[in-house]
Structure formats: C-alpha cells, structure tokens
Amino acid sequence: MTGIAKTPEPPYYAVIFASERTEGEKGYGIMADEMVELASAQKGFLGIESARDKDLGITISYWDSLESIKIWKExxxxxxxxxxxxxxxxxxxxxxxxxxxxxxxxEM
Known part of the structure; x- marks a missing residue:
C-alpha cells in the first residue's frame, strides 16, 4: 500500500508510530512489509500511510475501533x-x- 489511505467517514481511530532507527537493516524492511500485509488482513483495519527519511519514520494505521487496535497489538x-x-x-x-x-x- 502506498499513498494516502482512503478511510471511511469518521469516527475511526489512528495509531501514529514515529521512530528513529538504529544503524543497519537487520531484516527490518522484510518484517515491516510482513507487518503491513498482516495488519491489512485484520478485522477493523482501514488503511495505512508511512514515510521515512534517514532520521525519522512515521507510520499511521487506521482502525474502526479501540478493540481492533488492541487485538492487533496483541x-x-x-x-x-x-x-x-x-x-x-x-x-x-x-x-x-x-x-x-x-x-x-x-484529489485532483
């Protein structure tokens, strides 16, 4: 998934994850792709947006409920x-x- 997530009409929930990485890949990219694929299949998942430069990464996932977020966390x-x-x-x-x-x- 790339670009801006097309979410339904509110209300819904956003989980904002901001991070600064350690040096080296260490399998991070593969695991990140796997987590997006897995999250996308979870009940209540609405979409995801992600960006990273050399210092900072921000990923926002969208969910229909706090319960869906809790289930994904666990x-x-x-x-x-x-x-x-x-x-x-x-x-x-x-x-x-x-x-x-x-x-x-x-959208233009």
Whole structure:
C-alpha cells in the first residue's frame, strides 16, 4: 500500500508510530512489509500511510475501533516484531492513539 489511505467517514481511530532507527537493516524492511500485509488482513483495519527519511519514520494505521487496535497489538507475530523493534531496530519511538472525528480529502 502506498499513498494516502482512503478511510471511511469518521469516527475511526489512528495509531501514529514515529521512530528513529538504529544503524543497519537487520531484516527490518522484510518484517515491516510482513507487518503491513498482516495488519491489512485484520478485522477493523482501514488503511495505512508511512514515510521515512534517514532520521525519522512515521507510520499511521487506521482502525474502526479501540478493540481492533488492541487485538492487533496483541497478535503474536506483531508482538515478535515489537520485541525486535525494542532490541534491534529502534533507538527510540513513540506511539499515539487518536480518535479521528473529522477528515477531508482532496484529489485532483
């Protein structure tokens, strides 16, 4: 998935993950692709947007409910990726969960 996610009418939820990586690939790209594919198949998943430069990465996933977010957080493969993130891939990260109450979309 690339580009801007086309989400339904609000309300829905956004999980904003911002990170600074450690040096080296260490399998990160493959795991990131696998997590997007797996998340996309989860009940309640609405879309994803992601961008990364050499210093900062930001990924926003969209979900229909807090329950869907909780189930994804606890998914065994996602938990394994979270562990690798803390031990190998990230110098630091933040995670924010927000309720989207309004949105607009423009396309030329």
């Amino acid at each position: 998914h065994s493969a996602h938990r394994a990726a979270q562990h690798k993130g803390k031990t190998e891939w990230y110098q630091k990260f933040s995670l924010r969960v927000c309720k989207v109450e309004r949105h607009s979309f423009f």
